[in-house]
Amino acid sequence: MKAQPITLSETARLELEHWMETASPDEQVRARCILLAAAGARNNVISETVNLSEQAVGKYSPAENCIG
Structure with a gap:
């Protein structure tokens, strides 16, 4: 299953990249x-990359997690 499309602003993308280093x-x-x-x-690719189940990956929906 393909992840739901997420459109991030540049600000949101930069903040998420910052989280990758500091959170x-x-x-x-x-x-x-x-x-x-x-x-x-x-x-399935995200799941393998981050070592989580596809179900766990799916809980990070755009409506709940997009910032910026």
Whole structure:
């Protein structure tokens, strides 16, 4: 299944990239999932990349997690 399309503003993308370096491990994984989905990655690819189940990856929906 392809991740739901996510459109990030430049500000949001920069903030998520900042989280990748400074946030807690859970927030880093969340940021990486969102960034990968925004790049068009499928849930199974994101799942393998971040070592989470596809179900866990799917919970990071655009409505809940987009910032900026």
